[in-house]
Amino acid sequence: QSASVATLVEWLHQFGSLVEQNKGYLTDLDSAIGDADHGSNMARGMTAVLNQVADPGAADALFKKVGMTLVSSVGGASGPLYGTFFMRFATGLGDGTEVTPEALVSSLRAGLDGVISRGKAELGDKTMVDAMTPAVVAIEGSVASGESLADATRAGAEAARRGRESTIAMVARKGRASYLGERSKGHQDPGATSTTYLFEALAASLDGV
């Protein structure tokens, strides 16, 4: 079963709601090891995105627009990173309105690669990459072993959550939290938290599809 553009738009809505609901929490996490704006940044970006998805059209064009909207409305570190994620994600989707599991998987991988090449973070640097990488790997594995997209993305969300938890013990080496050195230990990374919402939203939108 492939995913329709409507489902993917639903993903964006779900992600937007999770961000909006947890805006204060994301900002609190960012207060502890950053500059107290990750919640407002992501909420501003997703509001802009959701204003533009009423008439989605082709999958690739839609997500290119999502990426560009995030780039031009978020700013900070998360703007270029989430923006790049969606712009790269867009490239493998094709110009139809249905996305096969294989295309979805390779697009997610392209998105992740984009984030890594833009931000140069490695696993263990205490960034969104620590949630995104295990999530993408889990989805790739599940789809490869023939599981449904619903199951695969559920596994992805679970992997993202584990990745997010793993950031707590890490000493940040990238982004604003890195300035804290050892003091960054014991705090959960805000970007890894919002990324977990991204994969939880994906699973929710594909649930039952």
Add this chain to the structure above:
Amino acid sequence: QSASVATLVEWLHQFGSLVEQNKGYLTDLDSAIGDADHGSNMARGMTAVLNQVADPGAADALFKKVGMTLVSSVGGASGPLYGTFFMRFATGLGDGTEVTPEALVSSLRAGLDGVISRGKAELGDKTMVDAMTPAVVAIEGSVASGESLADATRAGAEAARRGRESTIAMVARKGRASYLGERSKGHQDPGATSTTYLFEALAASLDGV
């Protein structure tokens, strides 16, 4: 019985101690209706004064110096006012080392007149004049009716205290508290409070003399 210069120096010491002990209280009173400095102003001034009274010499010269020291070390409204009080007080004391009750009374009156002509405050304006006037009047009356200086100054302190209490209900018309208008009501005037210490110190130094 007249008062010796030594007794008058003791007056200054007693006044200085009362100011020092109540420095925070005077500043608190000034916080409510002024600018939170009356305690520090008076303490700075009396510290400067007490550094200069070790070798007092003649009564008039001593109190002229006290007045000038206050003028040049206190600043604000209280500096010129207390300074003028002591400089005028000095003029009637003579260049001996004993001061008769009559000379003391007329000197206190001269000091009060100086404060009034410098500050133009009337009774009821919620200033130090509201404590100083009744105090001087009471001492004048007691001395005129033949009471001892100890009794007269005790009556003066008592009158100053009543005057001080009366400032609570007043609406300020002079000094910084006047900017508050009706809001100055219900607060005791800091200058009337320090003036009460001045007369309490006088009574204490003459006690038993």
Add this chain to the structure above:
Amino acid sequence: MKKLINNVDDVIADALKGIELSDDNVRVDHEHRVIYRAEKTRQGKVAVISGGGSGHEPLHGGFVGVGMLDAACAGQMFTSPTPDQMLAATSEADGGAGVLHIVKNYTGDVMNFEMAGEMAADSGVRVETVVVADDVAVQDSLYTAGRRGVGLTVLLEKIVGAAAEEGRDMDGVLEIAHRVNAGGRSMGMALTSCTVPAAGKPTFDLPDDEMEIGVGIHGEPGRHREPLSSARDIAKQLVDPILHDLDFTGAPCIVMLNGMGGTPLIELYLMYGEVVRLLDDAGITIARNLVGNYITSLDMAGCSVTILKADDEILALWDAPVKTAGLRWGV
């Protein structure tokens, strides 16, 4: 209390050291706590000096320099300087053409400058005084101490300083001073109290959802307290009483949006935008403006608005070169 100080008793002495070290254009008499221009007053120039309690920086010391003040006396925190300070400044700054004392209208300042003037007169120097009293938050009356001197002091020191620099004689300088004094009004408000170092705690308590309207610059409580509101509403509460007090239409005005010391510039710019909107609506022409911290109240958060009804002559004096730590242009 959290302050970058060594000791509550040394704040002013220590700050004067920093001022002296940072500004080659001034020299400091530490004994009398007077800030002078590095060069002596030009012979024949009217000397313009001011002074007041400390805690309002850059006022007054930051306005000593070519085109503005010749000297400024630094009093204790929020406490007017003493007559001997002003007397020293008067004698030292006199260039033979007399000395103008710019005094903010507070009982203490007025009395101390008065005593200094009496002493200076004995020494043969011509001393004139202008008392700034621009705060519309205070009701003016014959029976009170009158209005406080606040923001207008900054504008007056600039304009009068320029007049003296141009070489006007004392009568000419005084005439300008009185014109500025008559045409300027101010009103201030506070979001928080300041903390006087020696007191060690805020002068007044202000709940998190309240503000004081009509404050002065010494942490005196204002005329009234009310719920915190928007910048737009606050601007109205500052501008309305000013416009009610004096008609500013038909003349080019100089407007200052002043910060109280603890308010960041971004908020001052925002407030300035609101004030301009109101003045536009009232048909007032803004010819010049200042936005920033010019007459402060230690770490108080809040702002004040000053409007001066100017004319071509005053504008020309405003535009004249000024070279001080606190105001600088044209040089």
Add this chain to the structure above:
Amino acid sequence: MKKLINNVDDVIADALKGIELSDDNVRVDHEHRVIYRAEKTRQGKVAVISGGGSGHEPLHGGFVGVGMLDAACAGQMFTSPTPDQMLAATSEADGGAGVLHIVKNYTGDVMNFEMAGEMAADSGVRVETVVVADDVAVQDSLYTAGRRGVGLTVLLEKIVGAAAEEGRDMDGVLEIAHRVNAGGRSMGMALTSCTVPAAGKPTFDLPDDEMEIGVGIHGEPGRHREPLSSARDIAKQLVDPILHDLDFTGAPCIVMLNGMGGTPLIELYLMYGEVVRLLDDAGITIARNLVGNYITSLDMAGCSVTILKADDEILALWDAPVKTAGLRWGV
């Protein structure tokens, strides 16, 4: 939270209105939130533009004007601007001789400016970038984001702006930029946290008797927290790591004692005096200085020290006329 604002979402838009109204020397593109000089870039002049999160005023918008920046992009509060803002500024400010981007070293700023540079390159404009990274509180390493860009940005924008104004070509401007970047170091501290309007509460809690040493300019916690101490001790904690990092002897230095936005000028002067004492002891020559609020962190109380190892050429560029809201002399 007590701020002079209308609405947390409108703070920057409203402040930009006030900036536009207060300064005739700039114009504002409200859609892209870019502040430009009123006049278009002179043909053949290298355009110098900067930008960053808002909340650091006067940086960067207050430094747009003759002798300094050609344009500044205002990001959201503490959030780097987006590539389309920088792209608009780049195209608009280009005078045919290329555009220099001055970027403070933060992941967000670097990535956003990088994307803007990529887009601008497609349009044929030569874009060069200098990334300021002067904060010695942060350990430098190949494996981290590197040092933050803080106070040196102010000095660099002035000096590089003067070089471009003089008519140097892009290589000449870049050479100066790199020299300044290599010779400057900063260190900051906070007495209180700032409050980001959208967050509505202080970014960090700091007990009344503690301070943060090694803070940046975004309310990020510092390197460590310790009991509040004297100005003298704080000065040492700021100066020592700077001197440990780079040898400043034998060259004329430019020193900035910067306030974080909520600290009154009297404390900044006091701190400057303490810093000078330490630099004197270390045999360092202070040729120029700045004391004031130049790169702030909203309403944070605290300060930072920046030292730049200059030379005659840099000093001449420093002294060159500058006419901006935030820095002005010689004109």
